[in-house]
Amino acid sequence: xxxxxxxxxxxxxxxxxxxxxxxxxxxxxxxxxxxxxxxxxxxxxxxxxxxxxxxxxxxxxxxxxxxxxxxxxxxxxxxxxxxxxxxxxxxxxxxxxxxxxxxxxxxxxxxxxxxxxxxxxxxxxxxxxxxxxxxxxxxxxxxxxxxxxxxxxxxxxxxxxxxxxxxxxxxxxxxxxxxxxxxxxxxxxxxxxxxxxxxxxxxxxxxxxxxxxxxxxxxxxxxxxxxxxxxxxxxxxx
Amino acid sequence: xxxxxxxxxxxxxxxxxxxxxxxxxxxxxxxxxxxxxxxxxxxxxxxxxxxxxxxxxxxxxxxxxxxxxxxxxxxxxxxxxxxxxxxxxxxxxxxxxxxxxxxxxxxxxxxxxxxxxxxxxxxxxxxxxxxxxxxxxxxxxxxxxxxxxxxxxxxxxxxxxxxxxxxxxxxxxxxxxxxxxxxxxxxxxxxxxxxxxxxxxxxxxxxxxxxxxxxxxxxxxxxxxxxxxxxxxxxxxxxxxxxxxxxxxxxxxxxxxxxxxxxxxxxxxxxxxxxxxxxxxxxxxxxxxxxxxxxxxxxxxxxxxxxxxxxxxxxxxxxxxxxxxxxxxxxxxxxxxxxxxxxxxxxxxxxxxxxxxxxxxxxxxxxxxxxxxxxxxxxxxxxxxxxxxxxxxxxxxxxxxxxxxxxxxxxxxxxxxxxxxxxxxxxxxxxxxxxxxxxxxxxxxxxxxxxxxxxxxxxxxxxxxxxxxxxxxxxxxxxxxxxxxxxxxxxxxxxxxxxxxxxxxxxxxxxxxxxxxxxxxxxxxxxxxxxxxxxxxxxxxxxxxxxxxxxxxxxxxxxxxxxxxxxxxxxxxxxxxxxxxxxxxxxxxxxxxxxxxxxxxxxxxxxxxxxxxxxxxxxxxxxxxxxxxxxxxxxxxxxxxxxxxxxxxxxxxxxxxxxxxxxxxxxxxxxxxxxxxxxxxxxxxxxxxxxxxxxxxxxxxxxxxxxxxxxxxxxxxxxxxxxxxxxxxxxxxxxxxxxxxx
Numbered sequence: 001x002x003x004x005x006x007x008x009x010x011x012x013x014x015x016x017x018x019x020x021x022x023x024x025x026x027x028x029x030x031x032x033x034x035x036x037x038x039x040x041x042x043x044x045x046x047x048x049x050x051x052x053x054x055x056x057x058x059x060x061x062x063x064x065x066x067x068x069x070x071x072x073x074x075x076x077x078x079x080x081x082x083x084x085x086x087x088x089x090x091x092x093x094x095x096x097x098x099x100x101x102x103x104x105x106x107x108x109x110x111x112x113x114x115x116x117x118x119x120x121x122x123x124x125x126x127x128x129x130x131x132x133x134x135x136x137x138x139x140x141x142x143x144x145x146x147x148x149x150x151x152x153x154x155x156x157x158x159x160x161x162x163x164x165x166x167x168x169x170x171x172x173x174x175x176x177x178x179x180x181x182x183x184x185x186x187x188x189x190x191x192x193x194x195x196x197x198x199x200x201x202x203x204x205x206x207x208x209x210x211x212x213x214x215x216x217x218x219x220x221x222x223x224x225x226x227x228x229x230x231x232x233x234x235x236x237x238x
Numbered sequence: 239x240x241x242x243x244x245x246x247x248x249x250x251x252x253x254x255x256x257x258x259x260x261x262x263x264x265x266x267x268x269x270x271x272x273x274x275x276x277x278x279x280x281x282x283x284x285x286x287x288x289x290x291x292x293x294x295x296x297x298x299x300x301x302x303x304x305x306x307x308x309x310x311x312x313x314x315x316x317x318x319x320x321x322x323x324x325x326x327x328x329x330x331x332x333x334x335x336x337x338x339x340x341x342x343x344x345x346x347x348x349x350x351x352x353x354x355x356x357x358x359x360x361x362x363x364x365x366x367x368x369x370x371x372x373x374x375x376x377x378x379x380x381x382x383x384x385x386x387x388x389x390x391x392x393x394x395x396x397x398x399x400x401x402x403x404x405x406x407x408x409x410x411x412x413x414x415x416x417x418x419x420x421x422x423x424x425x426x427x428x429x430x431x432x433x434x435x436x437x438x439x440x441x442x443x444x445x446x447x448x449x450x451x452x453x454x455x456x457x458x459x460x461x462x463x464x465x466x467x468x469x470x471x472x473x474x475x476x477x478x479x480x481x482x483x484x485x486x487x488x489x490x491x492x493x494x495x496x497x498x499x500x501x502x503x504x505x506x507x508x509x510x511x512x513x514x515x516x517x518x519x520x521x522x523x524x525x526x527x528x529x530x531x532x533x534x535x536x537x538x539x540x541x542x543x544x545x546x547x548x549x550x551x552x553x554x555x556x557x558x559x560x561x562x563x564x565x566x567x568x569x570x571x572x573x574x575x576x577x578x579x580x581x582x583x584x585x586x587x588x589x590x591x592x593x594x595x596x597x598x599x600x601x602x603x604x605x606x607x608x609x610x611x612x613x614x615x616x617x618x619x620x621x622x623x624x625x626x627x628x629x630x631x632x633x634x635x636x637x638x639x640x641x642x643x644x645x646x647x648x649x650x651x652x653x654x655x656x657x658x659x660x661x662x663x664x665x666x667x668x669x670x671x672x673x674x675x676x677x678x679x680x681x682x683x684x685x686x687x688x689x690x691x692x693x694x695x696x697x698x699x700x701x702x703x704x705x706x707x708x709x710x711x712x713x714x715x716x717x718x719x720x721x722x723x724x725x726x727x728x729x730x731x732x733x734x735x736x737x738x739x740x741x742x743x744x745x746x747x748x749x750x751x752x753x754x755x756x757x758x759x760x761x762x763x764x765x766x767x768x769x770x771x772x773x774x775x776x777x778x779x780x781x782x783x784x785x786x787x788x789x790x791x792x793x794x795x796x797x798x799x800x801x802x803x804x805x806x807x808x809x810x811x812x813x814x815x816x817x818x819x820x821x822x823x824x825x826x827x828x829x830x831x832x833x834x835x836x837x838x839x840x841x842x843x844x845x846x847x848x849x850x851x852x853x854x855x856x857x858x859x860x861x862x863x864x865x866x867x868x869x870x871x872x873x874x875x876x877x878x879x880x881x882x883x884x885x886x887x888x889x890x891x892x893x894x895x896x897x898x899x900x901x902x903x904x905x906x907x908x909x910x911x912x913x914x915x916x917x918x919x920x921x922x923x924x925x926x927x928x929x930x931x932x933x934x935x936x937x938x939x940x941x942x943x944x945x946x947x948x949x950x951x952x953x954x955x956x957x958x959x960x961x962x963x964x965x966x967x968x969x970x971x972x973x974x975x976x977x978x979x980x
Contacts, residue, residue: 009486010400010490013668015669015670016670019670053486053487109395110663111666111667112662210799
């Protein structure tokens with residue numbers, strides 16, 4: 001499978017995402033923000049970083065990059081788009097996902113391990129996990145507090161579009177130990193068509209036991225397996 | 239060629255003070271030039287002859303450092319040092335201070351310190367893979383110190399997190415001597431294939447000089463001179479001399495420069511740091527034995543009405559000089575444009591070794607580079623070595639704390655407690671290479687695309703250097719090496735940052751002299767060369783001066799990151815042993831500091847460099863033979879704190895019995911020395927039971943003291959009936975130690 005990894009000025013998880021993709025045995029191609037070609041990618045990753053220096057707001061400028069026009073079209077056609085950290089922020093700014101990511105409740109940057117409970121397996125990203133699985137995947141952000149209005153939150157819950165929730169290591173509610181104060185402890189969400197995932201934690205940093213956890217690799221492998229299964233559909237949509 | 243601006247007739251004392259030159263230095267400059275400098279030339283001379291740029295005081299002393307070694311590819315004198323790490327790769331690293339700006343504006347001071355050291359590394363063509371920071375502040379309970387501490391940590395994170403280089407290590411101490419002069423030293427480590435190692439040496443008359451990156455503004459003018467004078471009441475009003483960082487711009491600059499590393503179109507690269515354009519252009523040309531002709535009218539500016547003086551001396555950040563063959567200018571500019579970076583051709587390399595500045599058609603400065611870069615008269619000792627008067631009176635009695643209480647106080651002290659509140663504010667994992675996270679001894683970062691790992695640590699206990707500059711500095715080298723060795727890595731090379739007071743005072747000068755001698759002794763004994771470094775003097779105010787603060791940055795090589803050794807206890811049932819001597823005395827220890835505050839004894843712990851080397855060999859061989867489960871150096875707080883740290887980091891208890899506490903009923907002061915004394919050359923190790931015989935044999939072969947202490951397990955920390963604390967209680971004290979500030 002071919003994963004396209006977007007590179008905006010200020011992106012810094014691009015190499016890490018490519019590293020994880022290659023560890024999973026797949027191909028990574030870099031997608032330059034000034035280009036419109038997705039270079040035949042089967043899944044587009046919008047990686048972490050400070051695209052455009054977070055000027056105005058995190059993700060606010062990146063949504064206007066030429067590459068993003070292609071990403072929006074790709075998503076509309078059912079293509080898999082995976083926003084990680086700054087990529088999640090960009091997806092919200094581009095209205096591919098609802099809600100917004102605001103300053104952590106601690107008012108400080110946080111780089112630490114977090115534990116995510118898989119809340120929905122009905123997506124290419126999470127099909128490889130079971131509902132209730134707890135994944136150890138680290139965060140690294142200053143603005144990761146997910147907020148949305150009540151109607152949006154209700155819709156996300158009703159349609160089982162909350163992909164991951166921050167929990168304690170044993171899977172119980174995280175409570176005051178929330179790393180960023182996200183509403184309903186939301187760590188990642190899906191769009192209505194379930195082909196776009198945004199998540200604040202960095203699965204590419206949990207890609208090897210050597211790095212402390214390989215739980216993130218399950219998401220990369222899940223995407224690849226889903227693509228292989230639905231390859232014909234995805235190819236036709238493109 | 240004639241310089242159009244009239245020369246000054248004998249500048250006033252105020253004019254000389256403005257550029258931080260003494261009258262005799264001015265006279266020396268006039269004699270070397272055969273004329274008086276004009277206003278711009280005086281400013282440029284002041285900047286380049288400042289201590290910060292010229293090292294006029296420290297240079298003669300630094301010549302004593304060992305800088306050669308079989309792995310050294312680049313020693314001091316370039317933007318950073320470089321050592322061979324195998325596989326055709328080089329590790330490039332350096333440490334640098336940003337003390338003065340951080341004291342005035344902590345966030346930007348620290349942020350631009352990080353930005354500056356990053357530029358030093360990628361200017362050499364190396365991709366930065368890690369940052370470390372060594373920090374010193376006044377007492378954490380004081381609100382102003384909390385403001386400085388919080389601002390500096392936020393600034394380091396703000397820059398490093400945004401540019402996407404992990405901050406993996408460092409250290410922080412709090413002591414009243416840093417109340418007016420905080421210490422902010424930043425170290426960066428990068429990796430580059432040998433073939434792409436880029437030097438800052440201009441060549442080829444006729445080659446074009448590109449200025450790339452940020453536009454030039456009025457920020458940071460006289461920054462170099464400002465760093466070379468003592469703080470006074472007006473220092474806070476020097477805020478305009480503090481630069482403002484833009485990590486996003488630097489990220490783009492870094493990626494573009496790394497694209498060009500090893501490109502034959504690029505002759506040389508040099509970042510703009512201290513003394514701005516004039517400092518960088520002069521050094522670039524002088525290193526290459528050529529001259530440089532710069533036209534200030536071609537420099538893009540951030541604001542209108544800037545004079546040539548302001549343009550040349552501005553320390554606006556995120557700028558780079560790139561020397562390019564004339565026919566390739568357009569192609570190289572295209573690489574920068576792809577990253578949305580503006581570049582101007584601002585000058586030309588010329589044959590005559592002179593520094594020429596034009597403003598359009600007018601020549602406004604013409605100075606021989608030999609005068610500008612090497613002409614500053616070196617400063618010798620300002621006076622004879624002062625004799626140290628021994629501390630009068632009886633040593634004070636220790637407070638009536640039980641051993642339990644003492645350990646709890648130490649674990650909860652800002653100098654020893656958990657650093658998590660700091661490093662969780664830094665992205666320490668970006669790059670997918672951080673194998674050993676911050677918080678233990680050294681961090682270990684994987685060399686990209688390889689199984690090799692680089693262990694790195696910064697260390698320097700200023701209480702030891704205050705008591706004895708020579709031995710204290712040697713201990714700093716040894717402790718940094720010990721941290722690296724504890725991970726199983728062999729020490730490779732050293733970078734150092736020497737933070738001292740005003741060297742015009744004999745006691746400061748001689749401390750500097752002795753500290754450098756101590757570094758040289760220890761580096762020689764351990765076989766690690768010094769490949770880069772920085773000197774920060776004038777860390778002094780009307781209220782006092784800092785203790786001599788030697789910060790050693792050490793990098794070690796681990797051939798396979800899978801063979802790394804943990805710092806914390808790893809398995810219940812493992813045995814624990816002390817490698818090295820049993821503690822004696824609490825001189826200059828953290829306990830002494832905690833018990834007596836400013837009252838210091840006058841001696842640093844003993845140091846036997848030969849024993850030190852043997853202990854390192856023992857640990858490295860034991861780890862290579864897979865005999866160890868963990869290794870941790872015994873440092874601040876002594877054996878009891880080291881044992882507690884191994885328990886806290888491994889989340890398991892331990893029980894230890896010391897022979898010295900079992901056979902006799904020693905006096906209280908002797909117990910304190912055994913438990914909390916900071917004797918050197920020691921590790922606390924844990925190992926599987928079946929490894930004991932081999933370890934004892936190995937210790938015998940290296941003539942290293944080895945004492946089996948007990949075993950890992952349970953949920954309590956116990957030592958010889960003297961200490962018995964629940965692990966959970968220790969955790970609370972340890973984790974809360976920085977709560978006053980973080």
